[in-house]
Amino acid sequence: MPQLNDTANGSMAPAPQAARYDVAVIGAGAAGLVAALVFARDGYSVLLMGAARPVRDGRTVALLDGSVSLLKRLGAWPSIEAHAAPLATMRIVDDTGSLVRAPPVSFDSAEIGLAAFGFNVENADLVTALADLAARQEGIAFPGTELQSLADEGEAVRLVLADGSQAMACLVVAADGRRSQARDRAGIETRDWSYPQVALTAIFSHRLPHQDTSTEFHTREGAFTLVPLPASTGGAHRSSLVWMMSPDRAERVRALDDAALAAAVERRAHSLLGPMAVDGPRGVVPMGGLSVKRYASGRIALVGEAAHVFPPIGAQGLNLGLRDVATLRDCVVDTADPGEAAGLAAYDRGRRLDVGLRTRGVDLLNRSLLSGLLPVDLARGIGLSLLDRIGPLRRAVMRTGLAADEPTTPSLMRRADAA
Ligand SMILES: Cc1cc2nc3c(=O)[nH]c(=O)nc-3n(C[C@H](O)[C@H](O)[C@H](O)COP(=O)(O)OP(=O)(O)OC[C@H]3O[C@@H](n4cnc5c(N)ncnc54)[C@H](O)[C@@H]3O)c2cc1C
Structure with missing residues (x-):
């Protein structure tokens, strides 16, 4: 890439030509x-800025059906699938201890004609596989x-990279x-908030098989979720954990050694998977949320956590981020200039409802667990009982959770012809 202010020969060099790209991704x-x-x-032509720095902190992502279709179309799936476990059943257990406790509810992918809702994979394995593919x-x-700075110059956006090089792009x-600098530069306002919760992430081996089932225990401090992973090379059953808890408990749990943590997790899981052992490093994430006033401004469009953050309930975060990307692509793909105003206005309109509904849904469910108020417990209990008993309602909720093959599903996330 051309360098700014190349003064190697001692004289003032003319301003260098910035490399031009159709799309710059930050x-x-x-x-x-x-x-x-x-x-x-x-x-x-794409300029991708930043370095992939996968961190192994026990965090996994459950990629739902539409995301898997997208990754298949990109040719990324075979190297991800090698590290992923299918999610055929998702179980919710009310473990709040409330007087009006709901019965456990199971969502089975076979009920809506799928072998699996999706696949669970370590975030570090996902990022590594995608970065290898992008590099090739x-x-x-x-x-x-x-990226160091950017300026929207109307016809294109000028980008200055940390090494001093410059580039121009039609669409950024x-x-x-979450702390997107580009969003601030684009002047897009945000609203952010926090929850009195911390999420502990870790991977465990365990004696009993998970049977491709994830279990989300709803507790008074938030969700405690065990999600299947592939067996280790030695054949041990494995699952990942997201344990949302109060900051006080997090302090105590942080101090536990691996054996004590595994015992605490086994107790919390009512020995569902038998004796457990910690398998790898842990992570701790303070819980918060973020929403934006607009999803695009000028030639800049926001995707992923630059556009929305919420607690990890129902595996919505990255799946929503990938839907941002696939929607943006559909909005601009037929235009000569991918950064032109009409395409980005359509993108902004297209993301408001989907992201807004899911942000509010997750927020409501999370707060209902924390509230401890009997009427709130009653409403949640009735909702889960109805889901347990009424098949068509349960199937409708499964389809809404997946957001696959609806009229608004972006073309690359549709199932039919995914490779
Ligand atoms: C405990 C937990 C469990 C979760 N489980 C799930 C799940 O099961 N399913 C699901 O769908 N989602 C899940 N999520 C959400 C999911 O992890 C996130 O949505 C996703 O990782 C966000 O990816 P991203 O690429 O948007 O952001 P990030 O992963 O934050 O990536 C942003 C990148 O931008 C780079 N960057 C920042 N500034 C610059 C700059 N100036 N120049 C260049 N690069 C820059 C950063 O270095 C980073 O690499 C979970 C989240 C948590 C916390």
Whole structure:
């Protein structure tokens, strides 16, 4: 890439020509990597900024059916599938101890004609596989350099990278995470909030098989969820854990050694998976949420956690981020200039309802667990009982959770012809 102010010969050099791209993606997390691959697949020239730095902290992502279809179309699925376990059943257990406790509810993917709702994979394995593919993909420049600043110049956006090089792009996809600098530069307002919760993430081996079933225990401190992972190379059954708890408990749990943590988790899980052992490093994430006033401004579009953050309930976060990417692609793909106003206005309109509904749904469910008020418990209990008893309602909720093959499903996330 051309360098700014090249004064090697001692004289004032003329301003260098900035390299031009159709699309610039900021952030090489999962959302940014997929965005780069999606636009390169359509023949756009792409600059991908940032370095993939996968962290092994026990965090996994459950990728739902539409996300898997998208990854298949990108050719990314075989290397991800090797590290992923199918999710055939999702079980919710009311463990709040409330007087009006709901019965356990199981959602079985076979009920809606699917072998699995999706697949669970370690976030680090997902990012590694996507970054390897992006590095090999024709049409993507991936120098591993961060964005330093950007300026929307109307006809295109000027980007200055941390190494001093410059580039121009018609469309900028901001996938630079919760504290997105690009979002601030685009002048997009946010609302953010926090919950009195911390999520502990870790991976465990256990004696009993998980039977491709995830179990979400609803407790007074939030969800405690065990999600299947593939067996270890030695054949041990494995699952990942997201345990939402009060900051006080988090302090105590943080101090536990591996054996004591495994025993505490086994107790919390009512020995569902038998004796457990910690298998790898742990992570701790303070819980909060973020929403944006707009999903695009000028030539800049927000995707992934740059656009929305909420607690990890119902496996919605990254799946929603990938739906941002696939929707953005559908809005701009037929235009000569991918950053033109009409396409980005359509993107903004298209994301409001989907993201808004899911942010409010997860927020409501999370707060209902924390509230401890009997009428709230009653409403949640009735809702779960109805889901348990009424098949058509349960199937409708499963389809809404997956958001696959609805009229609004982006084309790359439809099931029918996914490779
Ligand atoms: C405990 C937990 C469990 C979860 N489970 C699930 C689940 O089961 N299913 C699900 O769908 N979602 C889940 N999520 C949500 C999911 O993990 C996130 O939505 C997802 O990881 C966000 O990806 P992202 O690419 O948007 O952001 P990030 O992963 O934050 O990536 C942003 C990237 O931008 C880079 N960046 C920042 N600034 C710059 C710059 N100036 N220049 C270049 N690069 C920059 C960063 O270095 C980073 O690499 C979970 C979240 C948590 C906390």
